[in-house]
Amino acid sequence: MSAPPPNGAATQTVRSAVTLVGRRPSDTLWSETWRRFRKHRLATLGAGVLIVMVIAVLAGPFVYRVPIDEIDFKAKLKGPSWAHPLGTDDLGQDLLARLLYGGRISLAVGVAAMLIAITVGTLVGAAAGQMGGSSDHILMRLTDLFLSLPTLPLLLLLVYLFRDALKKVLGPETGVFILVVVVIGGLRWMPVARLVRAQFLSLREKEFVEAARGLGAAPLRQVVRHILPNAVGPVIVAGTIDVAAAIIAESSLSFLGLGFPPDIPTWGRILFDAKDNLDFAPHWAVFPGTAIFLTVLSINYIGDGLRDALDPRKVLSSASAAEVHMSTTSAGATSG
Amino acid sequence: MSKYLVRRLLISIPVLAGISLILFIVLALAPGDPFEELATNPNVPPEVRMNLRHQFGLDDPIPVRYARWFMSMMKGDWGFSFVSRMDVGTLILQRLPTTLWVLGLAQLLGLLVALPVGIYSAMRPYSFFDQLTTTLAFVGFSLPTFFTGILFILFFSIYLDWLPFIYRADISATGWRWYWENLRQAIMPVAVLGLFQGASMTRFVRSAVLEVIRLDYINTARAKGLSEKVTILKHVVRNALIPVVTLVALQIPGIFTGAVITEQIFRVPGIGSLLISSILANDTPVIMAITFVFSGLVVLFNLLADLLYGWLDPRISYR
Numbered sequence: 001m002s003a004p005p006p007n008g009a010a011t012q013t014v015r016s017a018v019t020l021v022g023r024r025p026s027d028t029l030w031s032e033t034w035r036r037f038r039k040h041r042l043a044t045l046g047a048g049v050l051i052v053m054v055i056a057v058l059a060g061p062f063v064y065r066v067p068i069d070e071i072d073f074k075a076k077l078k079g080p081s082w083a084h085p086l087g088t089d090d091l092g093q094d095l096l097a098r099l100l101y102g103g104r105i106s107l108a109v110g111v112a113a114m115l116i117a118i119t120v121g122t123l124v125g126a127a128a129g130q131m132g133g134s135s136d137h138i139l140m141r142l143t144d145l146f147l148s149l150p151t152l153p154l155l156l157l158l159v160y161l162f163r164d165a166l167k168k169v170l171g172p173e174t175g176v177f178i179l180v181v182v183v184i185g186g187l188r189w190m191p192v193a194r195l196v197r198a199q200f201l202s203l204r205e206k207e208f209v210e211a212a213r214g215l216g217a218a219p220l221r222q223v224v225r226h227i228l229p230n231a232v233g234p235v236i237v238a239g240t241i242d243v244a245a246a247i248i249a250e251s252s253l254s255f256l257g258l259g260f261p262p263d264i265p266t267w268g269r270i271l272f273d274a275k276d277n278l279d280f281a282p283h284w285a286v287f288p289g290t291a292i293f294l295t296v297l298s299i300n301y302i303g304d305g306l307r308d309a310l311d312p313r314k315v316l317s318s319a320s321a322a323e324v325h326m327s328t329t330s331a332g333a334t335s336g
Numbered sequence: 337m338s339k340y341l342v343r344r345l346l347i348s349i350p351v352l353a354g355i356s357l358i359l360f361i362v363l364a365l366a367p368g369d370p371f372e373e374l375a376t377n378p379n380v381p382p383e384v385r386m387n388l389r390h391q392f393g394l395d396d397p398i399p400v401r402y403a404r405w406f407m408s409m410m411k412g413d414w415g416f417s418f419v420s421r422m423d424v425g426t427l428i429l430q431r432l433p434t435t436l437w438v439l440g441l442a443q444l445l446g447l448l449v450a451l452p453v454g455i456y457s458a459m460r461p462y463s464f465f466d467q468l469t470t471t472l473a474f475v476g477f478s479l480p481t482f483f484t485g486i487l488f489i490l491f492f493s494i495y496l497d498w499l500p501f502i503y504r505a506d507i508s509a510t511g512w513r514w515y516w517e518n519l520r521q522a523i524m525p526v527a528v529l530g531l532f533q534g535a536s537m538t539r540f541v542r543s544a545v546l547e548v549i550r551l552d553y554i555n556t557a558r559a560k561g562l563s564e565k566v567t568i569l570k571h572v573v574r575n576a577l578i579p580v581v582t583l584v585a586l587q588i589p590g591i592f593t594g595a596v597i598t599e600q601i602f603r604v605p606g607i608g609s610l611l612i613s614s615i616l617a618n619d620t621p622v623i624m625a626i627t628f629v630f631s632g633l634v635v636l637f638n639l640l641a642d643l644l645y646g647w648l649d650p651r652i653s654y655r
Contacts, residue, residue: 042471144351145351145354145355145358147586147589148351148355148588148589148631148634148635148638149355149358149589149631149634150589150592150593150627150630150631150633150634151589151590151593152592152593152596152597153592153593153596153611153626153627153630154359154362154627156596156611156612156615156623157359157362157615157623157624157627158362160615160623161362161363161366162366165366244478248480251480251482252480252482252593252597255482255597256596256597256600256612257612257616258612258615268482271482271483271486275486275601278486278489278490278494279494282490282494285486285490286486286487286490289482289483289486289487290483292480292483293478293479293480293483296478296479296480297474297475297478297479300474300477300478301474304474
C-alpha cells in the first residue's frame with residue numbers, strides 16, 4: 001500500500017482487516033486445494049511415488065557411486081545380484097546407475113517440454129481470448145491445424161532434419177536435449193491454448209473483471225492481475241499431464257533409436273538397446289520400462305487428483321468439462 | 337446432409353494445404369542440401385551440380401517451390417526413393433494396406449472393449465466393477481505401447497511360446513493355414529494398439545454415459561415403461577456417443593504414433609516401419625511422403641468422424 005501513513009486506531013483496524021481479507025482467501029484456497037487433493041488416495045500415492053523417484057534420480061548418483069559406463073564383460077547380461085541390484089547390460093554396465101542417470105534426463109525433458117507447452121499455450125490462448133475477432137479466428141484455426149498434425153512422424157522428421165546441425169553447434173547432449181524439448185513442447189501447446197481461451201471468454205464477462213475495467217485498469221493489468229490467476233487451475237492440470245506426455249514422447253523417440261545417443265542412457269534409450277535381447281536378459285527391458293510406466297502413472301494420477309481438487313464445482317458446464325477431460329486423456333494420445 | 341458433406345470437404349483442403357505448408361517450411365529451413373552427396377563427390381563437376389540444381393528448381397523462391405511441390409504431391413508424383421530405387425508412391429502403396437489392416441483391427445478391438453465396459457460401469461457408478469475398470473483403464477493408457485509390446489513378447493512369445501513376435505509378409509502356407517498364420521501374427525500388434533486405444537476410449541464412454549444417464553428425458557423413457565435395454569441403447573448411448581466421437585477424433589493423430597511404434601516393435605511391414613528405416617537410411621523423399629500420407633490420413637479420418645458426428649447429431653448438419 002503506497003497511501004500516506006494514516007493516524008488513529010480506527011484506520012489501523014481497517015488496515016489490518018484489509019491485510020487479513022487480502023491474505024486469507026489465497027491461503028485457504030491452496031490449503032483447501034491440498035485438503036481436497038489428499039482425499040484422492042491414488043493421487044496422493046502417485047505424488048509420493050513421484051517424489052521418491054525425483055529424490056532417487058537427483059541424489060541417487062551421489063549415494064550409489066557406480067559409474068554408468070564401466071564396462072565389465074565378465075558380468076555382462078547378468079540378472080539382479082548384490083553387486084548389481086538391477087543387473088547389467090550387454091557390456092556389463094550397471095543398470096541401476098544407468099537408470100538413475102537416465103531418469104534425470106527423462107524427467108528434465110518432461111518438465112522442460114511442459115514449461116514450453118504451457119507458456120506457448122497460455123500466450124496463444126490469452127491472445128485469442130483477449131483480442132477476439134479475426135485474430136482469435138486465425139489463432140484458433142492455427143491451433144486446429146496443429147492439432148491435426150501427426151505428432152510422432154513430424155517429431156521424427158524434425159529430429160532427423162535438425163539433429164546433426166544442433167549437435168555440431170551445442171554438443172551431442174545439449175543439442176539433442178534442446179531439440180527434443182523444443183519439438184515436443186512445440187507440438188503440445190494446443191490443448192492449453194484452447195483451455196486458456198475458453199477461460200478467458202467466460203472470465204472476461206465476469207463482474208469482477210468488469211469492475212476492474214470500470215476502475216480503469218489497462219487491458220494488460222486486467223489480464224495479468226484478474227483473468228490469468230483465475231484461469232490457472234485447468235492450466236496446472238493440463239501441464240501436469242503434459243509432463244507425462246513429454247516423457248512418453250521422449251521415450252518413444254529414444255526407443256526408436258532416434259532420440260538421445262547411446263552414451264546418454266535415457267529410459268527409452270535403454271529399452272531400445274534391450275529390446276533385441278529379451279529372450280536371455282528380460283530384466284534389462286523390464287526395469288526401465290517399469291520406471292517409465294510408474295512415472296507416467298503417478299503423474300497421470302496427480303493430474304486426476306489436481307483436477308478434482310482445483311475444480312470445486314463437480315458439475316462443470318459441459319464444454320469446459322470436455323476440454324479438461326480432453327487434456328487429461330491426451331497424455332496417452334502421444335504415447336500411442 | 338450432402339451440403340454438410342460438401343462443406344466439410346471444402347474445409348479439409350485448406351487444412352491439408354496448411355499441413356503441407358508446415359512440412360515444406362520444415363524441410364526448407366533444415367540445414368543440409370539434398371545435393372550434398374553430389375557436392376562432396378569429386379567425380380561430379382560443379383557445373384553439372386549447378387545444372388541439376390537449376391533443373392530441379394532448387395534456386396527458385398520458396399513460394400514457387402512450395403506450390404510446385406504441393407501440386408506434384410496432389411498429382412501423386414511423390415519422387416523417387418534413394419534407397420529402394422523405386423517410385424515413392426509405389427513403395428508406400430505396397431506398405432499402406434498392412435498399416436490400415438492392423439490399425440483398423442486395433443480400432444475395432446478398442447471399440448469392442450470400450451463400449452460395453454464403459455456403458456456398464458457408467459450404469460453402476462462406483463460399484464466394484466466400475467472401480468476395477470476405471471483403475472485398469474487408467475493403468476492401460478499410462479502404459480506406453482512400446483513397453484506393453486515388450487511385455488507381450490516376453491509373456492506370449494518367449495515364456496509361453498504361443499505367438500510369433502516377428503510379423504512376416506511372405507507366409508509360404510496356402511489356404512486356411514495362410515489365414516491362420518496371418519491372424520496369429522496379427523494378434524499381438526493389434527492387441528497392444530487396440531487395448532491402449534480401448535483404455536482411453538473406455539474413459540470417454542464412461543464419462544459421456546454418466547453425463548447423459550441422469551438427464552430428465554431418461555427418467556421419462558423409463559417412466560414410459562421402456563425396457564432398460566431400449567432406454568440404454570436407444571436413448572442414452574446414441575446421445576452419449578456424440579462427445580465420444582469428438583474425443584476419438586482428437587485422438588486420431590495419436591493413433592498413428594502408436595502405429596509407428598507397434599510396427600517397429602513387431603516388425604510389421606507397414607508405412608510406420610518404412611518411415612523409421614528411411615530415417616535411418618537418410619531417404620528424404622520417402623520420409624517426406626510418409627509424413628504427408630500420415631497427415632492426409634489424419635485429415636481423412638477427421639472428416640469421417642465429422643460425418644459420423646453429423647449423423648449422430650442431426651442439428652450439426654443444419655447449422
